[in-house]
Structure formats: structure tokens, C-alpha cells
Amino acid sequence: MGQGLSCTGSHEYGLFFFGDDEHGLFTAAQFGDVKRLKAVLERDPRLVNQTTYDRHSVLHVAAANGQIEIVSMLLDRSVKPDVLNRRRQTPLMLAAMHGKISCVQKLIEAGANILMFDSTHGRTCLHYAAYYGHSDCLQAILSAARSSHVAASWGYARYVNIRDGKGATPLHLAARQRRPECVHVLLDNGALVCASTGGYGFPGSTPLHLAARGGSLDCIRELLAWGADRLQRDASGRIPYTVALKHKNGACSALLNPSSAEPLVWPSPLKFISELNAEAKALLEQALMEANREREKTILKGTAYSVPSPSHSDTGTDDNISEVSESELCCICFDQVCTIEVQDCGHQMCAQCTLALCCHNKPNPTKTSFNAPVCPFCRSNIAQLVVANVKTDNEMDSKLRRSKKSRNLSEGSSSFKGLPAMGTFGKLGGRGSGRVAGENEWVDDKP
Known part of the structure; x- marks a missing residue:
């Protein structure tokens, strides 16, 4: 969980490594020691802008650890909410990565920009929340997008389907990482179920391809219920059924088999x-x-992948x-x-x-x-x-x-009886660089 967060040093403190923390500044931020942090800053107010080797600020450390009192105190001292570390990650990105919902909400209230991109994968805080499976943070960011300047300048629908540097939308990441709750939240907020990682007409992977690869039945159920196309092909010409077979996800492949019955689809355009x-x-x-x-x-029925009986009793x-x-x-x-x-x-x-x-x-x-x-x-x-x-x-x-x-x-x-299943709402590909991602090129990368 701490990818991209570590700083070189000799002492480990949870998510971070602090070497020469002579003032105890970052240690106090990590563990929420408000009294100690205030004492340090009263002695030298300039230390509020101190950073680690990887340019993590005190606000980065507090937000990543969910120390809401520290975050509030720093924002009250006019610390910029969008301060960047070496990887151009904001405190909001780290709070979303670690599921610190109170810090996410506080940073958004303080004016944190939800449209910032990191330099490693070109991902936003929305990508981070989806990748790590924090649906509450995801919902908070999406709610902010409806009322912020992002909705006016970019458009809300465009933001929900925002692509990272390799063509992945938040829905792609949630499906690949087996995050059904995040998949549901994104689809419910307008994510394109058939979005492709390829741009400008080039084929690429859809969220259904990635759910098939990850072997998540729950994600596949959600995607199919929102009209995911079982016949859409990726950059290698494979349909999701083929991807599931290759990765030995038997139950997923059975549901994705084009010869099996079509599922009912949620009529969302109405x-x-x-x-x-x-x-x-x-x-x-x-x-x-x-x-x-x-x-x-x-x-x-009759296969090794039969759906288990519900855990609750109807007695x-x-x-x-x-x-x-x-x-x-x-x-x-x-x-x-x-x-x-x-x-x-x-x-x-x-x-x-x-x-x-x-x-x-x-x-x-x-x-x-x-x-x-x-x-x-x-x-x-x-x-x-x-x-x-x-x-x-x-x-x-x-x-x-x-x-x-x-x-x-x-x-x-x-x-x-006789109810026809609905087809896909369209093979809608997003805009991007036009570069086609290979099978293992981007999907396993982490923020």
C-alpha cells in the first residue's frame, strides 16, 4: 500500500521512512501529535514548508495517515492543499489512496484541485480511489466534481471517464483490481461501460476484459448488468471470454461465453x-x-463453478x-x-x-x-x-x-418469460493518445 510514499532514511514510521527528522515534525504529523507539532512550528514557523527527500510535505504525511486534526491545523496556517511531492502527487491523492475519507473531504472543502495528474501514470485522485477500492472516497470526489469548476470547464461526464497516461479510466482500474463497489459507484455516475483503453478508434481493453482477467464475478455481474459488450475485442483481438479462459477463471468464462444466455441490462438511458x-x-x-x-x-448448473446457496436463511x-x-x-x-x-x-x-x-x-x-x-x-x-x-x-x-x-x-x-436482454449502449471509446496498450503494459502498474 505504500508504493511511491517511502523516503530514504534509517527509521520507519508506518507508511513513511524518515531519516533525519531532527525536529520531530513528520513523526508528529504521522501519529497525530498536535501538541508537539504546534510547539515545533511555534519555535520556527518556516518549518511548515519543510519536505522530505521525496518532497513529501507535512500535509502529505498527515493526509496519508488520516490525521484530520493535523490536516485542519495546517490548512488553517495557509498551507497550500495542492502541494506536490516528487511524483507530483497531492495530499488529496494520498488520502484517497489510503481511504482517509475525513481528510479527503477536508481537503476538498479547502479547495484541493481534483483535476491534478501525477507524473508517474498520469492519474488523478479519482483513479487512486478506484484503484485502491475506497468507494466512500470515490463518491466524495464525484460529488465535489458536480459542484466544482471541473463540471463547468471539463464537464462532469468527461471527468467520470477521465483517462490516465495509458488510456485507463477509473472504471478500468476498479474492474482490474476486483473492486465491485467502486465499479457500481462509477457506473451509477455515468462511467462508460464499454470504454476502451485505445484512443482515436484504436482497439483496447474494456473494463469487462480486465474484470475477466482479474477473475471478479461481482465486477462482471455489475458490468454486464449495465450493458457491457461480451463481443467487444481488445488490441489482441480477444473477447472477454477468451481473456477469462487464458487466466483460468472458469466461472467468469462461463458467464462471458457468447453462447450463454444474455443477462438483463439496467435501462439507464431512460x-x-x-x-x-x-x-x-x-x-x-x-x-x-x-x-x-x-x-x-x-x-x-452441473459445473464445478456452481453458485453457492445464499448465506441467509429463508426459514x-x-x-x-x-x-x-x-x-x-x-x-x-x-x-x-x-x-x-x-x-x-x-x-x-x-x-x-x-x-x-x-x-x-x-x-x-x-x-x-x-x-x-x-x-x-x-x-x-x-x-x-x-x-x-x-x-x-x-x-x-x-x-x-x-x-x-x-x-x-x-x-x-x-x-x-421471453424477455429479451438488452444490448450494449454502444462501443464508446475514450479519447487518448491513440497508443494501444499491450496485455501487460499498464494494467498492473500501481500509483
């Missing part, structure tokens, strides 16, 4: 889907992932089913409890049938506008979806338990 409230979105995402897990069971769930009134069952599948309501008409459906309705007319990625589906009961356009109103908390709990215990969605629920 406005009413992208603007869902958190509760409704969670219900629909759960329904989609459950449907795809049933597909996985079918694909992996007693059948008793709860009797508590639900027949009038609350979805009138489309007559299987699940209604949990989603269409506004403004007020008609209700289960999450599975709502998802099937939204996925039925798959969006065309070449069009700028998309036709919203219509309510199956009154034929009015669906403009917004919300969680269905319930009378009591116990009733809601019963509904959620009933929805969670769905039957085999590939066989039991009529809402998914």
Missing part, C-alpha cells in the same frame, strides 16, 4: 430510471440482480406470505407483492414486472431521446416511479421479505 429515488432504485436493482443470478445458476418466510392480502399481489405476474407505484396514475406492480416492462423496449444508443414505456393498466406514459405506499412498517417488511423470496425468475415469473 430518464425516469436515472432519476429514481434511492428506495425505488434499490428495489429494481435487486430485482435485476436476482434475475441474473437465476440465469447464472442455469449456466453454471419462516413462507409464514409471512400468508400475511399478505391477495389484493396486494402484482396483477401482472400474480406472484410478487406490489412494491413499485407509477406516478401520477397510482397503479402498482412488483419490482420484477416493472423491470421487465422497462427492459422490453430496449433503448437505441444512437438516439438522443428515448421512448418511455407506458403503464400496462391505463396506457399513460411512465414519467416517474416510486416505492408503493404502505400502511404500516410491518406490512412493508412483509412485502420486502416476500419480494426478496422470489421464485425462480427464469421459470416461475411470467414477467420474465
Whole structure:
């Protein structure tokens, strides 16, 4: 975890090596000794600009170690938040690298530039958070990007898909490093699921290629659910299935096999889907992932890679089913409890049938506008979806338990029978130098 952080010296202090720390300045910053650091700076205020051999400032050391009191004190003393070390890394990059969320937030509040690039790999703080799997830091940086000058000058969508010196977006790094939570956050914020490391029309690796290489089933599930193309080829002409086979990731290769059933895909271009409230979105995402897990069971059945049974127990769930009134069952599948309501008409459906309705007319990625589906009961356009109103908390709990215990969605629920899977939203490559990365050229590099 300490790549690029070490300073030459004879004494090791956690993430850093300090040689001749005669004033105890960096040691105090490392361990959060506010009293000692204040005493040192009161004797000689100029020491606030002291750096180590690798030009790490006191702020670098404090941010990397999550010493929020030290960071706040230094910023109050007018220390620049974007001070650079020898590798042109900022304190924000080191805080994101080590998952120090409080320091990330404080530095951003102090005006730290989220659009700084290091000199080693041309990566930003967003790349660092994605590579090391700190989804909270990732979300904080993305939230800042929406309201900062970056959104106005670069554009938010461009920042989410920012490329490093070798063509990798944060989504590429998260997929390669087996970081499913970061993959989900990035996709949910507009990361291009089919972005290529090649630029100007040259082929390159997609996040799905890298997830296949890393062997992360969870990352592959997320990418496929957002429309990743199983047939897109990398610079060597390989599809993700071939990459998974080469690296002996058997379960991944089974899901990526072009001859296996297509997964259901989250219809993100539809406005009413992208603007869902958190509760409704969670219900629909759960329904989609459950449907795809049933597909996985079918694909992996009888192989050495069968999906294990859930760790939680459904004991007693059948008793709860009797508590639900027949009038609350979805009138489309007559299987699940209604949990989603269409506004403004007020008609209700289960999450599975709502998802099937939204996925039925798959969006065309070449069009700028998309036709919203219509309510199956009154034929009015669906403009917004919300969680269905319930009378009591116990009733809601019963509904959620009933929805969670769905039957085999590939066989039991009529809402998914014959449902075509959505294709990719387009093979969108990012802009870059046009240089094609080889198989091992960049993907294993670390910040």
C-alpha cells in the first residue's frame, strides 16, 4: 500500500521512512501529535514548508495517515492543499489512496484541485480511489466534481471517464483490481461501460476484459448488468471470454461465453430510471440482480463453478406470505407483492414486472431521446416511479421479505418469460493518445 510514499532514511514510521527528522515534525504529523507539532512550528514557523527527500510535505504525511486534526491545523496556517511531492502527487491523492475519507473531504472543502495528474501514470485522485477500492472516497470526489469548476470547464461526464497516461479510466482500474463497489459507484455516475483503453478508434481493453482477467464475478455481474459488450475485442483481438479462459477463471468464462444466455441490462438511458429515488432504485436493482443470478445458476448448473446457496436463511418466510392480502399481489405476474407505484396514475406492480416492462423496449444508443414505456393498466406514459405506499412498517417488511423470496425468475415469473436482454449502449471509446496498450503494459502498474 505504500508504493511511491517511502523516503530514504534509517527509521520507519508506518507508511513513511524518515531519516533525519531532527525536529520531530513528520513523526508528529504521522501519529497525530498536535501538541508537539504546534510547539515545533511555534519555535520556527518556516518549518511548515519543510519536505522530505521525496518532497513529501507535512500535509502529505498527515493526509496519508488520516490525521484530520493535523490536516485542519495546517490548512488553517495557509498551507497550500495542492502541494506536490516528487511524483507530483497531492495530499488529496494520498488520502484517497489510503481511504482517509475525513481528510479527503477536508481537503476538498479547502479547495484541493481534483483535476491534478501525477507524473508517474498520469492519474488523478479519482483513479487512486478506484484503484485502491475506497468507494466512500470515490463518491466524495464525484460529488465535489458536480459542484466544482471541473463540471463547468471539463464537464462532469468527461471527468467520470477521465483517462490516465495509458488510456485507463477509473472504471478500468476498479474492474482490474476486483473492486465491485467502486465499479457500481462509477457506473451509477455515468462511467462508460464499454470504454476502451485505445484512443482515436484504436482497439483496447474494456473494463469487462480486465474484470475477466482479474477473475471478479461481482465486477462482471455489475458490468454486464449495465450493458457491457461480451463481443467487444481488445488490441489482441480477444473477447472477454477468451481473456477469462487464458487466466483460468472458469466461472467468469462461463458467464462471458457468447453462447450463454444474455443477462438483463439496467435501462439507464431512460430518464425516469436515472432519476429514481434511492428506495425505488434499490428495489429494481435487486430485482435485476436476482434475475441474473437465476440465469447464472442455469449456466453454471452441473459445473464445478456452481453458485453457492445464499448465506441467509429463508426459514419462516413462507409464514409471512400468508400475511399478505391477495389484493396486494402484482396483477401482472400474480406472484410478487406490489412494491413499485407509477406516478401520477397510482397503479402498482412488483419490482420484477416493472423491470421487465422497462427492459422490453430496449433503448437505441444512437438516439438522443428515448421512448418511455407506458403503464400496462391505463396506457399513460411512465414519467416517474416510486416505492408503493404502505400502511404500516410491518406490512412493508412483509412485502420486502416476500419480494426478496422470489421464485425462480427464469421459470416461475411470467414477467420474465421471453424477455429479451438488452444490448450494449454502444462501443464508446475514450479519447487518448491513440497508443494501444499491450496485455501487460499498464494494467498492473500501481500509483
